[in-house]
Amino acid sequence: MNWESLDWEVLDRLRESFLTGSAANGPYWHTLTDLECYNFTYGERIGWKWDAVLRELKLLGWTPCGEPVESAGGESRPTILDWGCGSGIAGRRVADFFGPGNFSRLLVHDHSALAMDFAEHHGRRIFPALTVERAGRVFLDSAEPIGVLVVSHVLNELDEAARAELRALAARARTILWVEPGTHDVSRALGGWRERLRGQFRAIAPCPHQATCGVLEPGNERHWCHFFAAPPAGVYADSGWVKFGQRAGIDLRSLPYSFLVLDQRRGTAGGPAGFSRILGEPRHYKGYAKIFNCDETGVSELMLQKRDAPEIFKALKYPDGPMIYRWTRNGDRITSAEPRSEG
Numbered sequence: 001m002n003w004e005s006l007d008w009e010v011l012d013r014l015r016e017s018f019l020t021g022s023a024a025n026g027p028y029w030h031t032l033t034d035l036e037c038y039n040f041t042y043g044e045r046i047g048w049k050w051d052a053v054l055r056e057l058k059l060l061g062w063t064p065c066g067e068p069v070e071s072a073g074g075e076s077r078p079t080i081l082d083w084g085c086g087s088g089i090a091g092r093r094v095a096d097f098f099g100p101g102n103f104s105r106l107l108v109h110d111h112s113a114l115a116m117d118f119a120e121h122h123g124r125r126i127f128p129a130l131t132v133e134r135a136g137r138v139f140l141d142s143a144e145p146i147g148v149l150v151v152s153h154v155l156n157e158l159d160e161a162a163r164a165e166l167r168a169l170a171a172r173a174r175t176i177l178w179v180e181p182g183t184h185d186v187s188r189a190l191g192g193w194r195e196r197l198r199g200q201f202r203a204i205a206p207c208p209h210q211a212t213c214g215v216l217e218p219g220n221e222r223h224w225c226h227f228f229a230a231p232p233a234g235v236y237a238d239s240g241w242v243k244f245g246q247r248a249g250i251d252l253r254s255l256p257y258s259f260l261v262l263d264q265r266r267g268t269a270g271g272p273a274g275f276s277r278i279l280g281e282p283r284h285y286k287g288y289a290k291i292f293n294c295d296e297t298g299v300s301e302l303m304l305q306k307r308d309a310p311e312i313f314k315a316l317k318y319p320d321g322p323m324i325y326r327w328t329r330n331g332d333r334i335t336s337a338e339p340r341s342e343g
């Protein structure tokens with residue numbers, strides 16, 4: 001597929017169903033061309049969000065957990081299950097990033113058989129040495145551990161039965177990698193999943209702590225946990241992407257997302273203590289910046305004076321990764337900052 005062969009009317013119809021919420025009424029993929037067009041545009045943009053999340057995991061030095069091997073007391077290479085796979089972009093990004101050789105297989109599932117066909121076919125083409133197949137009903141209904149459960153951009157399409165199915169799968173997962181749009185409602189819904197899964201899992205990202213989600217505390221209803229990924233260089237100058245942005249009503253510069261990475265690795269407590277994370281984007285004013293801060297005590301608005309930490313002030317203007325710091329504070333005023341070191 002390329003910009004010339006793209007069927008723009010298919011994209012218009014998909015956009016309509018995403019915007020009106022009719023995507024929640026059942027499978028909406030009519031032909032493989034629908035998936036091809038989606039994969040080339042909407043799917044690719046979702047891939048850029050996954051790239052940001054995976055890059056962050058690399059900075060944290062994190063890798064997916066294996067599956068327990070009871071007899072040997074060790075771990076085997078994990079299975080990836082891409083649930084609600086659509087064109088399969090998310091599962092492929094994950095397999096590619098950590099290396100397909102580090103997984104035992106890539107399973108795809110969707111309530112659309114066409115989507116599974118597409119995802120299976122492309123997975124096999126891209127990873128010829130990896131087993132790529134549909135997750136069978138027996139596997140989906142079993143109690144078998146799931147090494148890596150991948151979920152991407154499905155939350156606002158699920159009814160109660162589908163949420164129950166996902167809850168059961170999540171309970172079997174050793175690792176959950178979940179990326180959603182950065183909208184207020186979806187992000188807060190994802191936060192609700194974090195709260196329900198918190199007892200069973202460690203929060204790896206985006207949370208710099210294991211405590212209750214501060215955004216969901218009473219009084220914070222207008223806030224949401226979200227971040228911005230950077231599209232690849234050159235997108236703005238690409239006439240195909242520019243046309244896509246205009247026709248789909250999408251600002252190409254802004255790639256908001258929310259996400260959740262959980263694992264069940266034993267024996268370690270999560271990341272180092274005492275760190276905070278900036279949610280959304282810092283707001284810069286003359287000589288100072290305001291940030292919306294998340295740490296284990298909750299969320300709050302803080303202020304950083306340029307003169308107190310000029311390097312950090314500058315870094316917040318042009319962030320090139322997750323904004324995670326250990327602050328020294330005087331009330332709501334940050335007086336100095338230590339960035340989280342890598343790995």
Ligand SMILES: C[S@@+](CC[C@H](N)C(=O)[O-])C[C@H]1O[C@@H](n2cnc3c(N)ncnc32)[C@H](O)[C@@H]1O
Pocket residue numbers: 027028042043046083084085086087088089090109110111112115151152153154157158159162
């Ligand atoms: C917006 S697409 C996202 C596809 C893909 N995960 C991605 O990130 O590009 C949502 C996908 O979820 C699937 N889906 C919606 N409800 C589902 C359900 N109850 N069970 C399985 N798949 C579902 C849809 O068929 C569609 O392929």
